[in-house]
Amino acid sequence: GDSVTQMEGPVTLSEEAFLTINCTYTATGYPSLFWYVQYPGEGLQLLLKATKADDKGSNKGFEATYRKETTSFHLEKGSVQVSDSAVYFCALTRPPMDSSYKLIFGSGTRLLVRP
Amino acid sequence: DGGITQSPKYLFRKEGQNVTLSCEQNLNHDAMYWYRQDPGQGLRLIYYSQIVNDFQKGDIAEGYSVSREKKESFPLTVTSAQKNPTAFYLCASSSPPTRMNTEAFFGQGTRLTVV
Numbered sequence: 001g002d003s004v005t006q007m008e009g010p011v012t013l014s015e016e017a018f019l020t021i022n023c024t025y026t027a028t029g030y031p032s033l034f035w036y037v038q039y040p041g042e043g044l045q046l047l048l049k050a051t052k053a054d055d056k057g058s059n060k061g062f063e064a065t066y067r068k069e070t071t072s073f074h075l076e077k078g079s080v081q082v083s084d085s086a087v088y089f090c091a092l093t094r095p096p097m098d099s100s101y102k103l104i105f106g107s108g109t110r111l112l113v114r115p
Numbered sequence: 116d117g118g119i120t121q122s123p124k125y126l127f128r129k130e131g132q133n134v135t136l137s138c139e140q141n142l143n144h145d146a147m148y149w150y151r152q153d154p155g156q157g158l159r160l161i162y163y164s165q166i167v168n169d170f171q172k173g174d175i176a177e178g179y180s181v182s183r184e185k186k187e188s189f190p191l192t193v194t195s196a197q198k199n200p201t202a203f204y205l206c207a208s209s210s211p212p213t214r215m216n217t218e219a220f221f222g223q224g225t226r227l228t229v230v
Binding site: 032034036041042043044046049080089102103104105106107108110 | 119121128148150155156157158160163171173205207210218219221222223224
């Protein structure tokens, strides 16, 4: 079945360091890919998305490129801030017309940025 | 403002009781979902609904029940059959699956504790 695999955390970085959080997926067809962020005690917020191969999603300095050849959607940011500390989830959806349509999440990666 | 509202934010349940978690959305979304999140874990799908009066079991439906009598509402009942209900519950909704931009919008969550 479909699945999403993320690198285990926590990831601890100093402010202004470069961030990479790895995400790979298994799915048939051409899924849409997402990164969500969860701040403590809150729900999830969409951070960025990509709906087809080679698309690059970007938002708030974060970027991720849909790589079909490596089935990956790694999240990157050039200079993290303390306020970026949160849990990050990679997710996918099946193609829109699929009868088993639903969101599938990875296990999440906790990011802690120190001043 | 459009969005998803979950209530209550905190809920305490005695052993053997059923409790119902509320989820309401005014985004005119057809699809709605319930996820469970345990500490340090990812999101696991409990139930989802793609249309009014229809819903499907997710990966961990045992001990839970739902209804979808209105497009705006998707309440989740945690029954006494759920042996380990203490968790953070998240409700989400998304656009119809016939569209490519199918990102989900999440509520703020309900933290359920068995006492």
